[in-house]
Amino acid sequence: MRIVAIRNPQFAIRNSQFLIMLKIAVDAMGGDYAPANEVEGAVEAARDLDVGVLLVGRSEQIQAELDRHRRTRAVGAVRHWRTSSIEIVEAPEVITMDDPVAVSVRRKKNSSIRVAAKLVRDGQAQALVSAGNTGAVMMTSKLVIGALPRVDRPALAAILPTLTAQGTVILDVGANAECKPKHLYDFAVMGSLYSRVIVGVPNPRVGLLSIGEEEAKGNDLTKEAFKLLKNSGLNFIGNIEGRDMYNGQVDVVVCDGFTGNVALKVSEGVFEFIMELLRHELRASLKTKAGAMLTRPAFRKFKQRLDYAEYGGAPLLGIKGVTVICHGRSSAKAIRNAIAVARDYCVGEVNGKIEAQLGAAVSVALDGHR
Numbered sequence: 001m002r003i004v005a006i007r008n009p010q011f012a013i014r015n016s017q018f019l020i021m022l023k024i025a026v027d028a029m030g031g032d033y034a035p036a037n038e039v040e041g042a043v044e045a046a047r048d049l050d051v052g053v054l055l056v057g058r059s060e061q062i063q064a065e066l067d068r069h070r071r072t073r074a075v076g077a078v079r080h081w082r083t084s085s086i087e088i089v090e091a092p093e094v095i096t097m098d099d100p101v102a103v104s105v106r107r108k109k110n111s112s113i114r115v116a117a118k119l120v121r122d123g124q125a126q127a128l129v130s131a132g133n134t135g136a137v138m139m140t141s142k143l144v145i146g147a148l149p150r151v152d153r154p155a156l157a158a159i160l161p162t163l164t165a166q167g168t169v170i171l172d173v174g175a176n177a178e179c180k181p182k183h184l185y186d187f188a189v190m191g192s193l194y195s196r197v198i199v200g201v202p203n204p205r206v207g208l209l210s211i212g213e214e215e216a217k218g219n220d221l222t223k224e225a226f227k228l229l230k231n232s233g234l235n236f237i238g239n240i241e242g243r244d245m246y247n248g249q250v251d252v253v254v255c256d257g258f259t260g261n262v263a264l265k266v267s268e269g270v271f272e273f274i275m276e277l278l279r280h281e282l283r284a285s286l287k288t289k290a291g292a293m294l295t296r297p298a299f300r301k302f303k304q305r306l307d308y309a310e311y312g313g314a315p316l317l318g319i320k321g322v323t324v325i326c327h328g329r330s331s332a333k334a335i336r337n338a339i340a341v342a343r344d345y346c347v348g349e350v351n352g353k354i355e356a357q358l359g360a361a362v363s364v365a366l367d368g369h370r
Helices: 036-048 059-072 075-082 101-107 112-121 134-145 181-199 220-230 242-246 257-282 286-306 332-347 350-360
Strands: 003-007 023-027 052-057 086-090 127-130 155-160 168-171 205-209 235-240 252-254 314-317 323-325
Touching (some): 023 036, 023 112, 023 332, 036 059, 036 086, 036 332, 052 112, 059 086, 086 112, 101 134, 112 127, 112 134, 127 332, 134 314, 134 323, 155 181, 155 257, 168 242, 168 257, 181 205, 181 252, 181 314, 181 350, 205 220, 205 242, 205 257, 242 257, 314 332, 323 332
Parallel strands (some): 023 052, 023 127, 127 323
Antiparallel strands (some): 314 323
16 A cells, blocks of 8 residues: 555544544545546545545546646635645555446455555544445445444445435445344434434434334334334334435434335435426426526525435445445535545544444343344
8 A cells, every 4th residue: 555645734623532633535436427526525625624535546547636626726726725635545446336346346455445445444544435336335344344343234324305404314225135123223223323413313213114104014024123123212203104204204214225225216316307307397488487597596405405415425334434435426516525424423433322322232132133
């Protein structure tokens, strides 16, 4: 592992207990528009968030983007960039979106994803951010960084926009296609903590995604998970249906990864459909075009509420370090916000709280469901 370029005045973030010298490793080669968007997002994060950023990947391409950014940005922005903490870490191999996950993770030992994960494992970075191959990022995080002691299955969490100011956390959205009741219990604990610490909900309402609100509704997995959650000490409000994910009546939605991934992808498709339909209707006639001019501020806010870039990325809860996985089409803004998610996760000491709460919940009853 070789650091080939360093611009590194130290940045510090202070929480209530100690001083953290925080560095985020960014997979600069992941994503559909890498490394351009990754570099720009990293520059914005280093400038705005007081964090150090390690850009991991092919150093020549990354440096070229940094140089291009320096030439094209305004003088004021360049000055901020020069005083930011940005390093380049060489990683010659890339795991593409089309690569078979298991094979590429094993064979490409010097991939940007794996090198970034090693930086977290070895304490040279506190978090990993990637818009690359989701399966590869998850597998590498589990193998290289490892799971927390009491977490059987790390879960991928996403935030959905709702009618209220705070978003709804949904997990798992793809890390575990098949689950046991105990896994859903762990997801609920981790999701509740994430909602409280990161989203800012004091006492998150936890709902179990099912086909009906009644306790008897659902499959064997949800019925058994319901029993665990009912006696969990969490603010469990029972089963919820898909339509409840957006009405602001629940703060954490728990489900297996297969169901959660389908729900998330359907949501993304519906959001894109609504945006395109609105554009089409607003351009349909002179009258609607005139109306569009008047409603432009509201339309802009509406788009902002639905834009995944505002939420940055989805954290993989239950990992010893921090891994945030971004959409493959992530813009520079999305990368910047994903780095902010990683920073907040570290400063909020979410991992320590997950370990403490899961440890306190260990009982004979729960062990029987493992």
